[in-house]
Amino acid sequence: MSFTADRLLLFGATGDLAQRMLLPSLCALSADKLIAPGLRIVGTARQELDDQGYRNFARAALEKFMPADRRGGMAEFLNRLYYQPLDANQADQFQALADKVGPIEQGLSIFLSTAPSLFEPTIAGLVAGGLTGDKVRIGLEKPLGTDLATSCEINDAVARAFSEDRTFRIDHYLGKETVQNLLALRFANIMFEPLWNAAHIDHVQITVAETVGLESRAGYYDGAGALRDMVQNHMLQLLALVGMEPPANYDATAIRDEKVKVLRALRLVHPDETVTGQYRKGAIDGQPVAGYDDELGRDSDTETFVAIKAHIDNWRWKGVPFYLRTGKRLPQRKTEIVVQFRPVPHSIFAGRGARTEPNRLVIAVQPEENITLSLMAKVPGLDREGIRLRSVPLDIAMADAFAGPTKRIAYERLLLDLIEGDQTLFVRRDEVEAQWDWIDAIRASWATHGLRPKTYTAGSWGPSAAIALTERDGVTWHE
Numbered sequence: 001m002s003f004t005a006d007r008l009l010l011f012g013a014t015g016d017l018a019q020r021m022l023l024p025s026l027c028a029l030s031a032d033k034l035i036a037p038g039l040r041i042v043g044t045a046r047q048e049l050d051d052q053g054y055r056n057f058a059r060a061a062l063e064k065f066m067p068a069d070r071r072g073g074m075a076e077f078l079n080r081l082y083y084q085p086l087d088a089n090q091a092d093q094f095q096a097l098a099d100k101v102g103p104i105e106q107g108l109s110i111f112l113s114t115a116p117s118l119f120e121p122t123i124a125g126l127v128a129g130g131l132t133g134d135k136v137r138i139g140l141e142k143p144l145g146t147d148l149a150t151s152c153e154i155n156d157a158v159a160r161a162f163s164e165d166r167t168f169r170i171d172h173y174l175g176k177e178t179v180q181n182l183l184a185l186r187f188a189n190i191m192f193e194p195l196w197n198a199a200h201i202d203h204v205q206i207t208v209a210e211t212v213g214l215e216s217r218a219g220y221y222d223g224a225g226a227l228r229d230m231v232q233n234h235m236l237q238l239l240a241l242v243g244m245e246p247p248a249n250y251d252a253t254a255i256r257d258e259k260v261k262v263l264r265a266l267r268l269v270h271p272d273e274t275v276t277g278q279y280r281k282g283a284i285d286g287q288p289v290a291g292y293d294d295e296l297g298r299d300s301d302t303e304t305f306v307a308i309k310a311h312i313d314n315w316r317w318k319g320v321p322f323y324l325r326t327g328k329r330l331p332q333r334k335t336e337i338v339v340q341f342r343p344v345p346h347s348i349f350a351g352r353g354a355r356t357e358p359n360r361l362v363i364a365v366q367p368e369e370n371i372t373l374s375l376m377a378k379v380p381g382l383d384r385e386g387i388r389l390r391s392v393p394l395d396i397a398m399a400d401a402f403a404g405p406t407k408r409i410a411y412e413r414l415l416l417d418l419i420e421g422d423q424t425l426f427v428r429r430d431e432v433e434a435q436w437d438w439i440d441a442i443r444a445s446w447a448t449h450g451l452r453p454k455t456y457t458a459g460s461w462g463p464s465a466a467i468a469l470t471e472r473d474g475v476t477w478h479e
């Protein structure tokens with residue numbers, strides 16, 4: 001049902017995500033008049049605060065996390081905020097929350113980010129407080145379970161109160177402009193699609209590298225590890241967008257139908273096709289940093305790095321490896337997708353001493369948004385000693401190409417879509433389940449083979465085995 005909610009209820013309203021992302025996003029949307037003046041935003045968390053106390057809290061967060069040039073309209077935004085303390089385990093407290101939210105006939109959007117153990121009581125509380133129904137939709141932030149079984153439990157609990165078309169599972173990578181641009185690149189240009197298959201693509205690399213370490217998230221991260229924290233969601237979504245067939249329309253059903261087919265076609269990974277690592281002390285940007293075990297204060301088998309050679313078993317991708325790698329405390333923050341094309345079938349230049357290199361498309365998602373296509377060109381000259389060819393980049397720096405539009409953070413887009421009810425950039429239940437299915441099988445094989453993470457020095461590109469993973473196929477990671 002299409003409606004624009006005039007109430008927004010934020011769970012976890014005093015948490016890290018709210019401070020860094022949600023409040024700044026909402027403030028920006030409010031300042032740019034993208035959300036209606038009447039939208040009432042109610043925050044809730046355990047902390048005892050009144051409305052004014054929460055406004056003060058929000059102001060401090062905005063001053064800390066929002067660039068000064070985007071803080072216009074802050075006073076007006078703060079006046080939209082209300083707050084109700086809540087212990088989600090106490091069902092009787094949801095009535096006061098409902099009173100604070102007020103009438104919901106015009107529509108309510110809920111943003112739920114909570115510990116996995118609180119999902120069920122929260123949903124039950126929302127039902128008891130009358131905060132469900134046809135005009136209520138719910139956005140769910142990860143972690144949504146730790147494997148397929150627990151994810152199904154959460155999804156079942158949610159489904160008892162919210163139909164799938166009112167359930168918005170968040171993967172914030174889908175809110176990133178460059179990730180959406182992948183669809184434009186693939187499906188708004190004629191030249192890529194005919195080449196986008198096993199006949200012309202040798203392999204694909206997807207890297208999500210971070211320089212940060214544990215970041216005071218030990219409780220969550222040590223129970224998750226890189227595979228579940230990053231691959232299960234963000235990286236598989238990137239893979240699905242690269243790998244999917246052209247959808248007929250840009251809409252939630254068509255796009256998600258195509259993504260899920262790719263996720264279901266992922267081949268079970270052989271234990272030799274994964275490498276895990278855990279960082280030890282080293283240096284990032286010349287600054288010494290501690291090892292994972294030191295940060296954690298104990299030994300752990302949790303992987304902070306993972307590299308996987310994945311395969312999509314369908315006609316389009318037969319025999320094309322998708323190399324995935326992600327890790328904490330790597331030398332630079334970088335998310336990129338590399339599409340390595342095959343060599344030309346026959347080089348007419350070989351007799352003249354020139355070497356051709358296969359074309360490569362690099363889609364840099366962050367920190368800079370850049371699309372680079374490497375093309376072969378002739379080095380200028382009279383060629384008396386043979387023809388020389390060189391690979392030259394055809395570059396689109398998105399920041400230069402689109403200097404005008406404001407660069408928005410992913411949650412601005414996602415919160416707006418949640419308020420207005422557009423599910424295109426949210427993950428459907430069948431996608432999540434296909435993702436978990438594949439991830440669970442990898443974890444099971446790690447357990448069977450007693451695989452423990454290898455160590456790597458903070459500031460390096462992970463364990464040397466990750467390099468061997470591609471090198472034995474004659475492939476080098478793009479750095």
Ligand code: BG6
Pocket residue numbers: 210229230335
């Ligand atoms: C989150 C992970 O989902 O994504 C974090 O839990 C990670 O561990 C973060 O740091 C990365 O997001 P981004 O947008 O900074 O690439």
